[in-house]
Amino acid sequence: MSNQKILMGHGAGGKLSHQLIQRIFVRHFSNKSLSVLNDASVIKTSAFTAFTTDSYVIDPIFFPGGDIGKLAVSGTVNDLLVSGAVPKYLSAGFIIEEGFLIDDLVKIVASMADEARKAGVEIITGDTKVVKKGQCDKIFINTAGIGDAIESESKLWKTPKLRAGDKVIVSGCLGDHAMAVLSARSSISFEREVLSDVAPLNKLILPLYTNFPGKISFMRDVTRGGLATVLNEICADSELGIELFENKIPVRCEVEGVCEIFGYDPLYLANEGKVVIIVESETAEAILEQIKSCEFGKKAEIVGEINKRAPGRVIMNSVIGGTRIVDMLAGEMLPRIC
Amino acid sequence: MKYLEEYRDNKLASNLINEIIRISRKPVRFMEVCGGHTMAIRKFGIHKMLPPNIELLSGPGCPVCVTERSFIDKAILLSKKKEVIITTYGDLIRVPGTASSLDQEKSSGADVRIIYSTLEALKIAEENPQKKVVFPGIGFETTTPSTAVAVLNAKVRQLQNFFILSAHKIMPPAMEALIKGGADINGYIGPGHVSTIAGSRIYDKLSVDFNISVVISGFEPLDILQSLLMLVEQQEKGKPSVDIQYKRAVNYKGNLKAQKLVESVFETCNTGWRGIGNVPDSGLKLKDEFSRYNAELQFELEVKEVPEPKGCLCGNILSGKNKPQDCKLFGKICVPENPIGACMVSSEGTCAAYYRYNF
Amino acid sequence: MCLSVPAKIIEINNDMAKASVGGSIIDVGLQLVEDVKLGDYVLVHTGFALEKVNEDEAIKMLEMIKQLTDNPDDVT
Numbered sequence: 001m002s003n004q005k006i007l008m009g010h011g012a013g014g015k016l017s018h019q020l021i022q023r024i025f026v027r028h029f030s031n032k033s034l035s036v037l038n039d040a041s042v043i044k045t046s047a048f049t050a051f052t053t054d055s056y057v058i059d060p061i062f063f064p065g066g067d068i069g070k071l072a073v074s075g076t077v078n079d080l081l082v083s084g085a086v087p088k089y090l091s092a093g094f095i096i097e098e099g100f101l102i103d104d105l106v107k108i109v110a111s112m113a114d115e116a117r118k119a120g121v122e123i124i125t126g127d128t129k130v131v132k133k134g135q136c137d138k139i140f141i142n143t144a145g146i147g148d149a150i151e152s153e154s155k156l157w158k159t160p161k162l163r164a165g166d167k168v169i170v171s172g173c174l175g176d177h178a179m180a181v182l183s184a185r186s187s188i189s190f191e192r193e194v195l196s197d198v199a200p201l202n203k204l205i206l207p208l209y210t211n212f213p214g215k216i217s218f219m220r221d222v223t224r225g226g227l228a229t230v231l232n233e234i235c236a237d238s239e240l241g242i243e244l245f246e247n248k249i250p251v252r253c254e255v256e257g258v259c260e261i262f263g264y265d266p267l268y269l270a271n272e273g274k275v276v277i278i279v280e281s282e283t284a285e286a287i288l289e290q291i292k293s294c295e296f297g298k299k300a301e302i303v304g305e306i307n308k309r310a311p312g313r314v315i316m317n318s319v320i321g322g323t324r325i326v327d328m329l330a331g332e333m334l335p336r337i338c
Numbered sequence: 339m340k341y342l343e344e345y346r347d348n349k350l351a352s353n354l355i356n357e358i359i360r361i362s363r364k365p366v367r368f369m370e371v372c373g374g375h376t377m378a379i380r381k382f383g384i385h386k387m388l389p390p391n392i393e394l395l396s397g398p399g400c401p402v403c404v405t406e407r408s409f410i411d412k413a414i415l416l417s418k419k420k421e422v423i424i425t426t427y428g429d430l431i432r433v434p435g436t437a438s439s440l441d442q443e444k445s446s447g448a449d450v451r452i453i454y455s456t457l458e459a460l461k462i463a464e465e466n467p468q469k470k471v472v473f474p475g476i477g478f479e480t481t482t483p484s485t486a487v488a489v490l491n492a493k494v495r496q497l498q499n500f501f502i503l504s505a506h507k508i509m510p511p512a513m514e515a516l517i518k519g520g521a522d523i524n525g526y527i528g529p530g531h532v533s534t535i536a537g538s539r540i541y542d543k544l545s546v547d548f549n550i551s552v553v554i555s556g557f558e559p560l561d562i563l564q565s566l567l568m569l570v571e572q573q574e575k576g577k578p579s580v581d582i583q584y585k586r587a588v589n590y591k592g593n594l595k596a597q598k599l600v601e602s603v604f605e606t607c608n609t610g611w612r613g614i615g616n617v618p619d620s621g622l623k624l625k626d627e628f629s630r631y632n633a634e635l636q637f638e639l640e641v642k643e644v645p646e647p648k649g650c651l652c653g654n655i656l657s658g659k660n661k662p663q664d665c666k667l668f669g670k671i672c673v674p675e676n677p678i679g680a681c682m683v684s685s686e687g688t689c690a691a692y693y694r695y696n697f
Numbered sequence: 698m699c700l701s702v703p704a705k706i707i708e709i710n711n712d713m714a715k716a717s718v719g720g721s722i723i724d725v726g727l728q729l730v731e732d733v734k735l736g737d738y739v740l741v742h743t744g745f746a747l748e749k750v751n752e753d754e755a756i757k758m759l760e761m762i763k764q765l766t767d768n769p770d771d772v773t
Contacts, residue, residue, distance in 0.1 A: 191720040257339060257719030260702040261741065262454065263685070320351040320559045322383015324695035330674035334428030335454050337481060337743050338373050338400060338686050338700055339719040341703035341738060341750055344759060353765040374699060427743070455744025457726060480699035484743045487728045531699035534740060534748045535729075557701075560762060585754035587740055593748050596729040 006100040011130030024106055025126055028113040029092075033124035041124040043089055048149035050085035050157075052076060055142040061108070063184040065176075065195030068141055069108035071272060073115040073123075075223070076145040077200040082219040082275055084153030086206065087119055092126040093142040098133045108139065119200035121145070152213035160218035160278065162240045167284035168304040169277040171204060171297045172197065174227055175255040175269030182258065190254045197273035197296075204294040205275065212287055218278040221271075225329045228267040230276055231314045232328045235306075241313045244304035244326065262335035267326060269333075278306065341586070345558030346382075354563035355387050362570045365391040367522060369658055371513055372529035373400035373686030374557050380695030382559045384566075392570065395658040396691070397521075398512055399529060401476045401505075402429050402684035403656060404611045409505045410435035411641040413474045416503070416633065417448040423471045424450045425459035430474060433683045436644045456488035463492070463500040472633050474503045480531040482506045482622060483596040486603040489624065489631050501633040504623055506604065510540045511620035512611055517548050519614065521658040525551030525569045527562070530584045537592025541580045549578055556584035603628060612646075612680055613656030652679035655688050662692040669693055701742040703750050706735055716741060 009016040026035055033041040056072040073090065080087040092112065096105065116123050123143075149157065180196035182188060201221075208216060222230050227249075231242050251259075251266045259266055273296060279287050284302055291297035309315060314326040370376055376396045379385050385394050398404045414435045417424045424440060431440045431452060444450040449469075453459050456473060463471035475485040485502060492500040509532050517523070528541060533554045541552040551572045555565035565583040572578050582588050600622075609621025624632045633639070646653065650672070651665035662668045662681070672678035674690055681689035704716035704725065716725045716739065726745040727733055739746035 187724055189722045191717060191722060253339060254720040257702075257717070257721035260339070260342065261700075261704075261718055261721065261723060263700050318382040318559075319346045320348050320382050320384075322386055324381055324383055327674070327694050331432060334431060334452060336429045336685065336700060337427045337454075337477065338402065338429050338684060339703075340705070341755060350759075350762050350765075354762060357765050372699065455724075455726065457724075457744060478699065480701070480742055480747065483729050483747075484726075484745050487726065487745065529699070531701045531740065531742060531747060534701075560759075564758070564762060583758070585758060586751045587748055589751075593729060595731055596747070599729065 002103060004102040006096050006098060006102060006105065006130055008098055008130055008132070011096070011128060017128070020128065024109050028109045029116070029123040031122040031124060033122065034126070043124065045088070045146065046148035048151065050080050050083050050147040050149045051144070052079040052083070053142065053144035054079060055140060057137065057140050058181065059137060060184050061104070061138055063196055064180040064193060066198040067108055067111050068139060069112035070115050071198050072141040072143045073112050073119060074198050074200045074272060076143040077119040077121060077202070078221045078275070080145050080147035081201055081205040082156070082221050083149070084156035084209065085147030085149045087121045087145055087147040087202070089146045090116065090121050090123045091144045092123050094126070094128045095136050095140040096128065096130050097136045097138050098130055100138055105139070115200055119202050150209050153209055153216070155214065155217060156219060160234055162217065162235065162238050162278065162306045163280065164240055164307050165281045166217055166278050166306040167281050167302050168231070168242060168244070168306070169279065169284065169288055169291065170222070170227060170250065170301055170303050171275045171277070171291055172299040173250045173252045173255065174222070174271060174274065175251060175266045177272040178269035179255050179258055188258060192254065194252065194254050197271055199273040199296055201273060201275060201296055204291060204296045207294070208287060208290060211290060212283055215283045215287065216277055216279050219275055222274045222276050223272060224270045226266070226268040226270060227276060228314065228326045229328050231326070234278070235312055235314065237312065239311050240306050240308055241310040241315065242304055243307055243309055244314065244316045246316055246319045248301050248303045250299045250301050263338070264333055268329045281305070342558060345556070345560040347560065351559055351563055354560065354567055358392070358563070358567050358570055359389050361574055362389055362392060364573055366524045366570065366573050367393045367395060368525045368527055368566070368569055369395040369397045369521065369523045370527040371397040371399040371509065372527070372532070373684065374530070375399065375527055375555065375562060376688055376691045377686045378557050378559065378562055380691040384559060384562055388566070392566070395523065396655070396688040397516060397658055398611060398614060398656045400681070400684045400687050401478060401481070401507065402433055403652065403680040403687045404507065404613065405433070405476055405505045405680070406610045406612050407435055408641050408643055409474070409503070410439070412639045413440060413503060414438055414443055415639060415641060416472050416637060417443045417450055421470050422449070423462060423466060423469050424448065425453045425462055425471055425473050426450065427476065428452045429684055430476060432677070433680060434677060456484045460488055460491055460495070460497065460500060463497050464495070467499060470499050470501060472501045472503055474505065476505050478507055478509050478529070478532050479536040480534065482600050482604065483535060486599045489603050489628055490599070492631060500631060501636055502624060502631050503633040506622040507609060507611070508606070508620055508622065510544055511617050512614060514544055515614055515617045516657055517550070519657060523550065523658065524573055525553065525578060527565055527569070528552045528554035530554060530556050530587060533584070533588045533592065535593050535596050538580055538582050538588060538590050539592070545578060545580045551578040552580045554582045554584050554588050556587065613653035647678050650679040652681045655681055662689040699742055701740045701747060703738045704741045706733055706737050706739060709733070709735060714746070
């Protein structure tokens with residue numbers, strides 16, 4: 001362990017910048033395109049290209065099950081995957097606060113390189129800026145991603161078309177990421193550790209496109225705002241609505257415990273390695289089985305269906321048989337005493 | 339989870355509903371005076387499973403909703419002082435005062451921190467001796483003991499920079515005021531955790547004086563259904579009384595240790611309830627010997643009383659005279675993202691619960 | 698009002714305890730209660746134990762509800 005820190009000079013474009021790029025970024029991300037160190041990397045893409053970007057800020061930057069680097073790769077990779085594309089290349093932009101520990105930067109970059117390998121993508125271009133102490137919170141990362149869009153999944157490139165009878169599948173337990181971060185921030189702990197679910201989901205998603213081409217009507221990763229928010233976005237302007245079954249929603253009991261204590265609802269908790277999939281009902285069971293066979297989808301469930309009961313709305317059948325509306329999250333979720 | 343899941347059993351719930359339907363003849367109106375009950379009823383859809391002759395009303399059970407706007411304005415005024423850190427329960431942070439909210443002040447640079455326990459507020463005071471840490475105390479019998487513990491702890495630790503802005507309230511006087519004010523009900527679904535602390539005895543007089551039922555209920559679906567069954571039974575027999583459904587957590591005398599702690603720190607005072615008005619002896623303020631912790635006395639806190647927003651029916655809704663649907667603002671201008679009245683702010687407020695869970 | 702959940706006491710240090718709700722562990726103040734032991738369930742509100750959960754009464758209540766189905770009048 002050294003306690004060497006990022007200095008303003010690391011962002012000034014001189015010798016320090018050069019060292020930082022060579023010793024950390026080029027070394028860890030190692031690939032041909034990046035090591036050329038030109039102003040842009042030139043790559044060959046397919047007929048249809050998916051392109052996405054996302055910025056990552058999180059407190060704390062290291063949390064049970066991951067770190068901001070893992071998040072920055074997985075998030076962008078998953079955005080490409082759910083859009084019906086095979087992820088290929090990423091860019092990585094770093095905004096670092098002066099005084100940031102170089103060892104921590106190395107950990108984050110190594111973690112990004114590791115996840116990129118797992119996701120089959122290369123980080124081929126990047127940028128680093130250093131800002132004065134207090135002008136950013138430790139480190140912010142932006143990644144953009146390019147993927148080869150799969151033509152059989154062209155439905156996923158457009159606004160979703162819902163059909164009555166379609167099933168809604170969730171790929172696993174809700175809220176693990178939110179809880180892992182919460183436990184890192186507060187005095188809450190767990191009997192069995194709750195880890196963030198952050199992961200690139202290639203192994204879960206790509207086999208679906210291979211084995212069930214064109215069968216998936218809609219797919220999205222369930223991140224901030226939780227399942228409730230994604231589902232509301234899907235059916236907002238539709239003549240159809242989504243009906244959920246409370247007893248089918250997968251939630252870990254530790255996560256449910258925290259929800260009971262602070263008055264949170266797992267439907268609104270953030271995830272970083274979960275997707276919601278809408279499929280026609282005939283293939284729903286087969287697709288569910290395929291998802292369950294993947295390590296990231298063991299707890300997947302069919303949680304609801306598309307129908308006409310409440311057009312444009314998401315409704316929930318409670319465990320005792322009553323119904324209620326599930327709205328989008330209004331503002332940040334706060335712990336409450338009432 | 340023990341003591342939670344077994345009370346959410348689908349089959350037992352339908353047993354209770356069938357039994358209610360079987361014995362219920364008279365048209366009856368019951369009011370819940372606890373936001374937790376409002377939420378549970380809406381969340382599990384209980385109100386839609388009952389026969390049409392049973393009507394449920396939501397009373398003033400949400401501490402945020404019944405807190406006067408002048409209290410929020412005082413907390414906002416304090417948050418603007420450079421030397422002040424506001425430590426508050428999350429419930430209060432989005433509640434609109436006259437011109438702003440604690441949330442808005444926070445985004446303009448005020449030091450407002452959300453806490454879960456008053457002990458965290460004490461810790462913040464200890465860690466920031468150069469600052470003045472203010473805790474706006476809201477809540478009923480259940481919550482006041484936590485504030486009392488904090489005050490007594492502050493005294494033991496000789497903290498000079500910890501202050502309470504008290505809006506603590508007690509429930510029975512308000513329940514009495516509602517009936518005197520004309521709320522037409524046959525019984526109360528009694529607040530569970532208030533009664534855990536205060537005991538079922540606090541409703542004895544109310545039940546006798548006004549010949550109404552009070553059944554103290556737990557918060558899971560089976561609890562509420564069983565309480566409704568007990569209320570219906572009392573009404574059908576024509577013998578209203580005080581009864582406890584939530585026996586696993588409530589007894590006649592309540593938690594005497596907690597009661598003593600509260601009595602040692604607080605004394606009753608007159609206070610205003612949003613929607614009901616001034617109710618004698620329904621508020622709690624710090625006793626004189628604790629005045630050094632009393633934010634009202636230690637800071638200049640002049641705020642103007644201002645009328646409620648135009649068109650807002652929160653007052654009538656809290657007293658059971660109107661339902662949210664009667665309000666012209668409800669669901670149109672007044673929504674959870676942009677609450678006009680207090681009942682929409684707190685997620686357990688009557689309007690928020692109706693908005694979110696009505697279908 | 699007054700969110701409160703049953704939590705199992707798993708560790709006691711003077712007037713503070715650790716308690717578990719479904720495997721999530723929180724700090725709980727014991728200032729308001731007496732004679733709390735390891736393994737007891739308490740109702741927790743704003744980080745304080747309000748009261749011990751009365752197990753006998755909890756069982757009795759569920760029994761009462763279960764008996765409703767065995768009621769022969771039910772078949773009307």
